[in-house]
Each structure stands twice: as structure tokens, then as C-alpha cells.
Amino acid sequence: MSRNPERNDRKAGKKPVFGNRPQTAPDGSKKGGWNPNPPTKSFADSTPRGPKGAKSDPDAFVWGRHPVLAALANPARKGMGRLLATEDRAAELERGNLNHGHKIEVMDVQALDRMLPAGAVHQGLVFKVSPLEGVALDDFADPAEGIIVMLDQLTDPQNVGAIFRSALAFGARGIIVQDRHSPALAGALAKASVGATEKLPCARVTNLSRALERLADLGWRAVGLDGDSEETLETALDDRPTVLVMGSEGDGIRRLVAEHCDVLAKIPMPGGFESLNVSNAAAVALYVATQKQADKGK
Incomplete structure (x- = not known):
């Protein structure tokens, strides 16, 4: 059985609807596969971290090298979220074109630590983006x-x-x-x-x-x-x-x-x-x- 290594965006023909259908993009087009929460929130104006002592919502972040690279490669994520990286990780992403068009914001390790739950192993890569919602059964x-x-x-x-x-x-x-x-x-x-x-x-x-x-x-x-x-x-x-x-x-x-x-x-x-x-x-x-x-x- 052949499988797409990315999102399952197969939409051939009309099928019975069960569960949550993927969202429709603002331009009216259907997004295949995973569709994160509708992009009603803009992360562009948010600050890298809240006031001292503020707690970040872990569900608003993906962290760690493999999870972040997979999220960046997911076509449904294109143009979404904020990509935060240490200087060396940013250079790695740019060399391999692994950011897939996402703008990279360079931050130091301590700033990334403060954004995430205590003990989160981010490996110098953090992606602030809405959680995935799912596809229809x-x-x-x-x-x-x-x-x-x-x-x-x-x-x-x-x-x-x-x-x-x-x-x-x-x-x-x-x-x-x-x-x-x-x-x-x-x-x-x-x-x-x-x-x-x-x-x-x-x-x-x-x-x-x-x-x-x-x-x-x-x-x-x-x-x-x-x-x-x-x-x-x-x-x-x-x-x-x-x-x-x-x-x-x-x-x-x-x-x-x-x-x-x-x-x-x-x-x-x-x-x-x-x-x-x-x-x-x-x-x-x-x-x-x-x-x-x-x-x-x-």
C-alpha cells in the first residue's frame, strides 16, 4: 500500500462525512490533510516571551529538532506560526532550506527556555503555532x-x-x-x-x-x-x-x-x-x- 509521507490529503470523490472535516482557507480553497486551527490569530505581533513569571501555553508550541522539522515540512503549516531558533540552528535551517519559507527569528537558549515549560528539551528549535485539529475519519x-x-x-x-x-x-x-x-x-x-x-x-x-x-x-x-x-x-x-x-x-x-x-x-x-x-x-x-x-x- 502506497502512503504519502506527509498529510493524507486524499479527497477523490464525495464520501460520507464523519468527524471533523478540514477547515476551508480564507480564499475559499480546501486544505488537504491536517488543517491546524483557522489562522484567525496572528503571531506576528506577539512578543517572544511574556512578563517575568508568566506561564506559556505548551499547546501553542512545537519544540525539538525532529518535531519542528516535521512541522515545517508539513504543507498544511505553510505560512503559519513563528519559527524561533538559536544562531547555529538558524544557520543549519538556512543551509538545508529546511525552514520551507518560514522566517527565522534568532534567539538565545535562555530566551527559548523561558518560553517553554520547565525541562522542555528544545534543542535550539521552537515553532509557535496552533495545534493540529485533525481530519475526517x-x-x-x-x-x-x-x-x-x-x-x-x-x-x-x-x-x-x-x-x-x-x-x-x-x-x-x-x-x-x-x-x-x-x-x-x-x-x-x-x-x-x-x-x-x-x-x-x-x-x-x-x-x-x-x-x-x-x-x-x-x-x-x-x-x-x-x-x-x-x-x-x-x-x-x-x-x-x-x-x-x-x-x-x-x-x-x-x-x-x-x-x-x-x-x-x-x-x-x-x-x-x-x-x-x-x-x-x-x-x-x-x-x-x-x-x-x-x-x-x-
């Missing part, structure tokens, strides 16, 4: 093929970012989250994803159960991870289009979401220490699912 779910990851109320940015990274590495079509109970695709999450949030489509939906119903209509099979299940992931997965449903570490998959799964399965742990981090569990599940998909047609 059908944009990557129709036609049904491959793997999709659904996250049921995962709120830790580090875990969600790591899952984005694994999902992109294993060739997943996209990620589905519930709009009201998921962190913004910026800040620490974008940093943990190492740029994957800029390349992997994400649908933010109102109701996960209804999303699973829509996916079933399109031909997807939902496999939920549940440590208490009697069935193992190896036996539950096959080569059909698969939605891997991951629940939060504390509560797991919620009851109604679990009822909309075709099967619940566990990752067997013969070592007897059943405490895999949810992002690690997602990576294992993606690996097994990918192997099953590779068996198709053999």
Missing part, C-alpha cells in the same frame, strides 16, 4: 485496508506521542481519539512523537462507539486489548483490515467501547510481570498485526 478509513489505532481516553502526552511514533513506524493508516478526552497534538506530545503527529493522520471524533460502528460498515474489524481476556492477540488477529483499540492504563477500554469490538485479546506475558506500559503494548500489538497483514495472499 473517512479520509483514511475508506477504503478499508491495513491498520488503524484507536485510543480510548489516553491522556498522558508521553504515551500518546510514543503510540503515534510506533503507529507511523509500522505503517498504520491513522489514529482515532475522542475529541474531549485527548491531549492536543502539540507540546510534550509532539516532542514524544518525534514528528509523527505531523505525518500520521488523526481523526478526533465525538463518540468512539459510533466511530466503531462506522468503521464496521466500511469493512473494519475491531480488536480491543484487554489483559483479562482469555484469547491472545496472536489468535485474535488476522489479515483483515484491523482497528487496534487501546484503553487507558488505569481503566482499560470502557465498557461500551469494548462492546463494539469484535474481539478482546491480551498480550501473553509468560514472565509473570504483567505491567507493560500502554505505549509498549501498542508497539507489540502493531507488530503482531503487521505480521498478520503480511500473510494476506500467501
